[in-house]
């Protein structure tokens with residue numbers, strides 16, 4: 001074997017010291033810790049694909065609005081629990097313009113990132129029915145959400161959608177949901193980590209099941225508008241961001257500002273509850289929280305006790321971003337298109353060097369290029385692959401940690417890979433392929 005791009009002994013020592021038995025099940029932060037140590041010890045930069053953090057500047061229109069709001073003195077005022085009016089109004093318009101769905105401003109509620117939106121929504125759906133105590137994740141998914149369930153002590157179950165795309169999804173969902181214990185269905189679309197995007201047929205199936213079994217769909221749109229195969233950037237014009245809201249009224253949408261709007265630091269997302277679901281009353285909520293209405297409970301019990309609302313200036317920032325998007329003066333999709341361009345090149349580099357894409361199709365269509373993609377190397381399990389790649393200065397996380405059954409797969413995130421590193425990535429992938437020849 002030729003000399004590895006990163007010093008072999010240093011990598012081996014640090015990996016041994018880490019005491020992690022199987023890197024395929026290591027958390028993102030564990031991988032980050034190991035890579036930081038290797039980079040520090042060797043002075044050589046990795047191609048870092050492990051962490052899903054945005055790599056772009058926040059939109060100026062948001063920054064400016066925040067500065068002005070801070071100067072006006074909003075920093076000393078508690079914001080209303082359910083958000084400032086301009087943000088609620090612009091969110092409602094945004095949903096109409098970019099999804100073709102109508103939700104009243106009152107039902108659009110800011111949360112401290114979709115992380116808090118999810119936490120509150122998961123707590124809500126877990127307390128609607130005594131007998132329906134389990135949430136259903138359509139995986140792969142964003143692993144921290146399962147940690148949230150564990151922290152709360154609420155139940156969830158999951159399945160990997162890999163073998164259940166298209167019409168097969170209906171039977172799979174029916175089989176799980178008809179047991180009578182499921183209160184909600186959760187997924188992200190586009191999907192973290194696989195970047196699959198559900199088709200209209202699949203979203204209709206999910207909506208039909210939600211209607212038939214009176215289940216709430218929690219649709220996580222953290223990567224809103226980022227299916228770059230279609231131009232989703234024009235306000236009020238099709239095509240629109242695909243959504244289950246076209247097929248059921250039993251939904252809560254989570255729109256994070258972090259990735260699609262490069263606003264992660266401001267910790268702001270919107271939970272948008274369908275008008276009819278917001279008003280629904282549940283006797284179990286009354287018993288548990290003292291109020292029966294779903295929307296009221298979400299705002300006045302859950303958001304109130306979790307954080308008492310959301311950073312005041314950040315709300316003005318996002319309101320300005322949505323307003324500019326609604327008026328067509330800020331093309332938010334174009335701002336993040338660079339992720340898709342990077343993914344296309346990186347996928348080519350890996351596949352030309354023996355790697356395979358794990359989740360590679362939306363039924364009959366090539367997967368979109370976006371924030372993440374998934375890879376494997378024939379004959380290797382994910383832990384082994386992560387370990388070997390460390391010697392080549394490439395880092396990623398195992399798909400098993402995301403609820404995937406593809407034990408050979410890794411999630412690669414493009415956001416922190418600078419295009420200037422592509423020649424280096426190509427050289428390292430080539431050497432890896434040479435050192436691990438395929439039969």
Ligand SMILES: Cc1ncc(COP(=O)(O)O)c(C=O)c1O
Pocket residue numbers: 052112113114115116142188192220222256257258264267268269
């Ligand atoms: C699918 C998904 N949901 C939610 C989040 C969290 O979003 P936020 O930064 O708004 O808390 C992320 C962030 O990586 C994500 O990938």
